[in-house]
Amino acid sequence: MASFHAYVFLSFMWTISALVLHRPQSCGESFGLGGYLRSIDLVPCDKEPCAVYSGHTYNATISFTAHISSLLVTETFDAKLGDFPVWEVFPIIPPNPCVRGLQCPILAGTTYTYTASVTTPTDATEILNVTGRLRLRDDRGDKILCYEFPLMLNDPARDPKTIIG
Incomplete structure (x- = not known):
């Protein structure tokens, strides 16, 4: 019975865990000139690097x-x-952020918040050192944002949501 309660607790904590990335790194000076990243919140994730x-x-x-219209x-979204x-490339579904809550057209000086869902490839193997990269481009293909952040790609057998100890 105790293991059932532990499983329910872990499942609950897993569903509400979120991480605000405090140290995303810009991809370089030429990236991100069209916007300023305020935050990226990953769910479920509870520490950096985020285990996926x-x-x-x-x-x-x-x-x-x-910073631009x-x-x-x-x-x-891709990962090294x-x-x-x-x-x-890790597919974002659907790939157009304007249909996921981003109010388009975007206007210079305005703050926007939207969501994205990314599925890691099923054939990905366990790699402890992964760098995630999120890029936004404007209608001319110029960069609005580009940020990198640490991830850890783990074996699905280690997923706490599937462990029922």
């Missing part, structure tokens, strides 16, 4: 202030796995 599991969906709430916004200089 292959085949699972993670939700992010992104808040930023636009744009009719449309496109968004990509380990020390390899290759970035793997």
Whole structure:
């Protein structure tokens, strides 16, 4: 019976866990000139680096202030796995943030908040050193935001939501 209560508690804590990334790094000086990142909240996540599991969906709430005006916004999320200089795309569904709560067109000087859901690929293997990268571009393809943050890609068998001790 105690293990059942522990499972219910862990499940509850897992569903309400969220992390505000305090140390996202800009992708470089040429990135992010079209906006200022206010916050990225990852759910479920309770510490940095955020532990993610292959085949699972993670939700992010992104808040930023636009420095430019744009009719449309496109968004990509990718990750550098380990020390390899290759970035793997993690699909955002749907890929257009304007249909997920971002009020388009965006106007310079206005703060916006919207959500994104990213599913890690089911064939991803356990890699402890992962860098996530979120990029927003305006209707001309110029960068609005680009930020990187640490992740840990774990074996799904280690997912606390599936462990019933």
